[in-house]
Structures are given as C-alpha cells and as structure tokens.
Amino acid sequence: MKIVTLSTYPVSSPFHGGQRRLEAVTRVLRGAGHEVRAMPFFFGPHYPQHDAEEALTALPVELHADLARTGLREDLHMHSLLRPGLPAFEAARHRLAEIRPDVLHFEQPWLMPLLDALTEGLPRRPAVVYGSQNIESVLAPERYRAETEALERQAVERADLVLAVSAADAAVLAGWRAPGRETPVIVAPNGCWPPALDSSVPRPFAEDYLMLAGSGHAPNAEGYWDVIGRIPGCIPPDARLAVVGGVGDLLQADARHRHFRRLNDHLVRITGRVEEDELQALLAHAKGICLPINSGGGTNLKTAEALLTLKPVIAMRTAFRGFEEAMSLGGVHVAATETEFRAHVRALFAGTLTGSRAPGDVARYTWEAVLDALPPAYARLGAA
Template identity: 50%
Template sequence: MKIAAFGHYPIHRPLHGGQRRVAAIAAEARRAGHAFRYVPVYSTRGYPDGSPDERLTAVPEPLLDRLHDLRRREDLHLAQLIEGHPLARHLLDDLRRYAPDVVQFEQPWLYPLFARALASDPVLSRARIVYSAHNVESALIDPCWQATARALEGELVARADLVIAVSAADAAIFDEWRGAGRARTLVAPNGCWPPAPGEDPAPLAGPYALVAGSAHPPNATGYWTSFGEIPGFLPPGSKLAVAGGMTHLITADDRFRRYERMNAEFVAPLGVVEESCLAALLHHARAICLPITEGGGTNLKTAEALMWRKPVVAMRPALRGFEEAEAMEGVYVADTPEEFRNLLRDVMTGVRRATRRAEEVARYGWHARLSPLIASYGSSLQ
C-alpha cells in the first residue's frame, strides 16, 4: 500500500514527542512492507536541522516573517499562509504523481491544503483519508483560536475514513464528533524504542535523577509545581539532571535565577542532547522523573521511563493512557507535589527501588503500540 503522510515538522532527527511518533509510524509501516512517504511543511526557524529532502518542502524564507507574526499561530495558519503559493501547487502535483492509496495527516493543520483535491481530483479522490491525532488539538490551543481549530479538526475527524488517537479518552471525543454509524476511532498509544545495549560512560558524576522534555510550556509548569524553586529536598551529593528543550524554559525563568547559586548545587541543566547521550543519561539515572501536571494525549516520556526499568516517580497526569503501569513494581505515583518530592527522595536514598522485567514492559515498545494502526493499513483501509 502507498501511503502519503503530511506533518508540520521534519523527522530526520526526531527530538520532541511528535517527531518521534511520526518517525516510528514511518519505520513500522515500512517494516510491514508499505511504501510510506512523509512530507513535512515547516518553518526552518523552528526546525533548522531538516534533511536536504525535507528542506525541499519547508516554508519558503520570504514567507517566514508572516508565518511568525504574533497575530498568527504557526500551526493553525500554516495552510492558509501557503495556499496559492507555488509550494502548494508543487505539493499537490507531487501527490498526484505519487497516486497514494492513503493520505494521512499527522495533526490536522495541513488538511485544508488538500481538502478540495481529495474530494474531486480524479486521482486523489480514490485515496482513503487517515487522521493521525496526537491530541485533541482544539482542546489545548489558545482560547482565542479554539473555535477556528475546532472547526478545522472537526471537519477532518468527520471526513476521515480512519481516525487514530493516542488514548481512549481522546478516542471517545472523536467518536462523539463522528457520530453513529462511523468507524470507531482506533487507539494506537504512544511508546518508545527498546533500550539499545551500550556501555557509554555516565554523563554526570554522582547519583542523579533525570527529567527530560521538550520546550512545550506545560513541561515547565510541571517542573515548577513538582520540584519547586530549588530541589533542595534531594539528598546531599545528588543532582537533578534536566535535558531537552525544557532546559531553557527552566534556566531563563526568574524563579531559577532568584536562587541561581543554590540551584547550581542541585540542578544540572544539560539542554538538548544527542540520542546517545540521552540513552546514557537514562541508563545511569537513579530515578526517572515525570513531573507532568497538565496537557492532553499521552506522553512518550512515560513509555520511555517504563521501558528503561528504572524507578519512576510521576505526578498522576503522567500516567494518562498508562494507568495500568501504576501496579508495576518501581512505579511511584504522586497526587501532590509534597508526595512527589518524598517519593523521589526515597528513591534517591535507596529506600524505594525497581525490578521490572523486560517482558513486563515490552507492551510499551513502538512495535506493539502501533500494531493497530499498521494492521489497519492492510484491512480496514483496503
């Protein structure tokens, strides 16, 4: 089966959760024998490291000032901005030449570029439409844009031959939008790749707890709620390692700067790290922290933490879509910041441990998590 997928970021070097999910879908679809072609339409200011092929469909430089105008929202207004531009015509012409069996939208933002052609073009109207949702986007967007986003997302949900959600809660919302008599939303939860064997040295000296996340603002909210302005509750000699794009959100915050010298004693800000470094951080961490307090969908970092079989200390919202994991040994779930800090201190002092087996956590690997979607390419979309 020939599948053409569209998204608003490159996946050549996946860093944040959305990129990782799309890269995993592409890998699993190809592994199953499908021809999977992913086309990103994106801003090179936000994603400067796309591959040469991916940069062919990046938003042209002359349009970037308009795309990043504060009166617009980059994802929501992306299709509107490039409609009528030669890039839009190129995307449609290239899609016709490819003549896909399935056109898949990773998140809803690019759908308006193709809606008319998918309805009336002699070649493209034969394609089945898949909406691969990462969240209920219109529930998370700024209130001033919610109505516009809801209309766009709702149109795609209603029209798609198949809707994929990351959680049962999201699926229930989409099913309500689709109404009776339509194919039920398929749940293909987030996951991660199994830990790769390696013996890289520890990136930090001494014991540390790891928190990693993108520059998504809720990651910073969860950090401040869970750890406070200074993670001074950690045992002497241990640190909190902060990795990923969220690092800058933390260190640039006045709450961090107010106690900069004290935070230097307890916090190791690492920034965005390469995959090999992240794997070493996970391997040598004494605890993996999930200070998630808000947001929608499910979190890839939760699957990653479970797969590495280290003690996990999480705020309860981090287990959205992973509720069964709370029964696993070594998974410690808090309902309050105070409980979170006490659990983390217990783990760092060795009072609490983890002994999860590889076979227990195999269900959180991408191969298992995406199997409903991959199976649907060969059944419900034929």
C-alpha cells in the same frame, strides 16, 4: 500500498515527541510492507536536521515572521500560508501527482484544510487518516480554542480512519464523526523503542542524578515549577537533577530559575537538546526517571520511555494518563501530591525506594506492540 504523511515537522531525525510518534508510525507501516513517504511543511531553520526530500516542502523563515506579526499561531495557521504559487505548496502537489498515494495520513489537524487543494487533479481521491495526538482544543489558549476545535472536528469528519492515543481521546473523537458515518476510531497509544542502555559508556556527571526529559511544551515547564518548585530542595547537595530537552530552555528563561540562580546552577544540570548517543548515556547512568507532569492531554510518550528503561520512575498521576495499568508495576512510584512526589525523590537518593521491572513486564509499551492495529487498518482502507 502507497502512503504519504503530512505534518508540521520533519521526521527523518526525530527529536520531540510528535516527531518520534510519527516516525514510529512510519516504521511500523513500512515493516508491514507499505511504502511510506513524508511530506512535512515546516520552517527550515526551526528543524535544521531534515533530509533532502523533506527540504522540498520547507517554508522560508520570512513567512514565520508574517505569522508572528499578525498574532497567529504557527501550528493552527500554517495552512493559511500554503497556497498555489508558493514553492513548497507547488512541490507538494507535484510530488503527490508523481506518487499517486492510496492514503494521506494527516498527523494532527493543522494541515487538513489543504486536503482539497493538494489532491486537486489526482486521478482518484486517496483515503484519509487523521492521527490525533491530543484533543488540541483543550490545550489551546482560550482565544484560539474555538478555532482549534473547529479544525479538529473538520479533520474527524473528513477522515476515513482516526487514530487516538487514549480511550478518553477516542471517545471525544468518535463523538465528532459526521452524522451517519461510522468512521473507525482506533486507540494507538504512545510507546517507545526499547532503549539500548550500556552502562560501560562514560558517565555524563560524576554525581548521582535523577533525569527529567521533556520538550519545550509549556505544560512541561509548568509541571516542573508546580511539582519540583523554584528550589529543588528534594535533590540532595551531593546529587543532581538532569533536565534534558527543550524544557530546559523554558526553565532557564523563567524568572523563577534566575531568582535562585546559584542554587539552581548547583543542583540542576540543564543539557538542552542532545544527540541520541548522549541521551542513551544519560539514561544508562540515571538513578531514576521523574515525570513531574500535572496538566496536558493525550498520553505522554516520556512515560513509555521511562517504563522501558527499567529504572525507578517517580511521577505525578497525570503522567500515567493512558498508562493506568502500569502504575502497579515494580519500581513505579506515582504521587497524588507534589509533597508525595518530592518524598519519593528523597527516598530514591536515600536508597529506600523499592521495586523493579523486567523486560517482559513492559513489552506491551514498545511501539511495535502499541501500533500493531495500524497495518491491518490501513490495508482495509486500500481494499475499500
């Protein structure tokens, strides 16, 4: 079966959670014998790591300035930029005419309004999959909430198969199906490829450190401020908190970080985005992983990653949305309050946090396990 994925980011060199999820979906489907091609629409300078095929549908950065000037959102309104005559749009239509896909997989709802324009002229309409990563309208700023929900509802109504990351999200999405349509809604949670941790690689820092990884998603930064605080007093003077990923940029740009700059610079090591080998080194030597997440929707990919490291995990309860059964695993310490979270951090560095996990305890959270329902579901689409 020939499948084309449509997204607002490339997947050839995945970094943030959305890219990692779509790349995992692609790998699992290819492993089942399907031919999968990526067709991302994105602003090239925002994702410099993309391959030549993905570059065909990259958008000129000048169009991003047009969105910003008119107060529009990049994700929600990108589809309004893609019209006949635009090179990226014409390249997409040309590629679809060449590939003649059996399935179009729309990752997130943002590009669904392009379905008719992109498939015009194809000998037959491909089946449509909507891969939801969150109930996006719940996370959207209030001024865009109604518009976002309308786009999500359209995605569900037009899809022949819907993927949800949690049972709670699946219930919402099922309620949005068109009257009389029993479109299958499959729960396909977030997972992780087992990390290749090697303790023989050089330590990134001389000090013991707790690791926090997150993208530049606003709830990640707010969770940091709410849970860890403006002064990370739960980190001992001879230890460090390693902040990895785009969330570090948000923290450094915040006045709360600058207000206690000297203390934060001493205790908090912000690495920014790192390459995969650097990430594996950071994970290999971390004393534990923390998830100070107290808002947001869907499920958190970082939770699966933390579980598979087999290291101690300190988390707020929200971080385990969709992973509730994992809260009883060894070495998992879930806090009900910010005070309890910080107490767990102190206990980690004091050596009094107990419990451990074995690979078999967390095998169910690998991408292959959580996405195992996808290949047969796609095969059924092709047979319909």
